[in-house]
Amino acid sequence: MKLHSIHNVLINRLKENTPLDENTVDILMDITPMSKEAAYRRLRGEIPFSTEEAIRICRKLNLSLDEMARVNREGSFTFYLNPIFPPNPLEEYYRMMTRIIQLLEQVKENPHSFAYKAQILIPLEFVYKYKLLNKHIFFKWIYQLKSNSDPIKFSDVHLPQKIYDIQKKYLSLSSEIKVSLIIDNYCFSNLVRDIKFFSNIGLISAEEVIEMKKEIHSILNDMESAANKKLPQNEFKLLLYITHTFFDASYIYIQNNSSQVCALRIYGINNLFCENTKICEAQKVWIESLIRYSTLISGSGELIRFNYFKKQREIVDFL
DSSP states (O other): OOHHHHHHHHHHHHHHTSOTTSOHHHHHHHHSOOOHHHHHHHHTTSSOOOHHHHHHHHHHHTOOHHHHHTOSOTTOOOOBOOOSSOSSHHHHHHHHHHHHHHHHHHHHTOTTOEEEEEESSOOHHHHTTSHHHHHHHHHHHHHHHTTTSOOOOGGGOOOOHHHHHHHHHHHHHHTTSEEEEEEOTTHHHHHHHHHHHHHHTTSSOHHHHHHHHHHHHHHHHHHHHHHTTOSTTOTTOEEEEEESSOOSSEEEEEEOSSOEEEEEEETTTEEEEEOOHHHHHHHHHHHHHHHHTEEEOSSSOHHHHHHHHHHHHHHHTTO
8 A cells, every 4th residue: 555545544534533523633633743734734635644643643543554554464454443441431432423424424325325234232223212222221331331330320321412413313324224134033132131130239210110111112113113114215224134043243234336344333332343345245245144044024024023023022021
């Protein structure tokens, strides 16, 4: 890779990691000391980054200079991950969502773009609509991150408005992309088990459990309506599959004409991203293999769809 190409990659990464309410030039000035004019000239491509500046940017953004220069060993690939134990979890989540939003904005411009998702947890496209279940994702994450301190109660977790705003933006963009979504048979029973656990140790109140139970039933109604194509124009352009096999993680693959990206959902709400063509193609093939062992219930598979949602409602009723 030529030096100017590395420079362009660094510029793109800086822009991808710039929160929606901030300026890329300010991010660059925070990473490596320079005047505002010098920062603008680098972002415009008029002056290349020095080696020291490139190293500083790579360290800050968790990038591999070797990967960009194509000098790493065969079989080694770069993945991007937000800090696992960040000092401010919600800020890191917001930064991660900002990058996802920027990716989706690029993808939605292409009418031939599509996404594959295989989810062992309830898909976020449905969860984000419901306040308590949405908050539960962060509550569990914070509970695990702060395992050495006094446990926080569910009622003490408060999400800033910008979290809801960026989730709303995510939902809007997601609805414009065709998605083939595979859901695991145990995603609802796993959530019920989580809620029961935190209720039994006194971190979620009985009243909160009742309200969360109502929200889960609402999600089931939403999913069944989407599968029945009763939502306006099939709201998520959704092809919903029920898997008949076990898979061990949540996988995402997104493609448009010019690029690919894949992700693994790990550590609660984090995502491990990769744009390497070999890794993306492997992820695509893997999800397609899962589709072969699943049943499409969007507009078909009526009996399986009916039995699936009936069983999930029975599981939720145990809350």
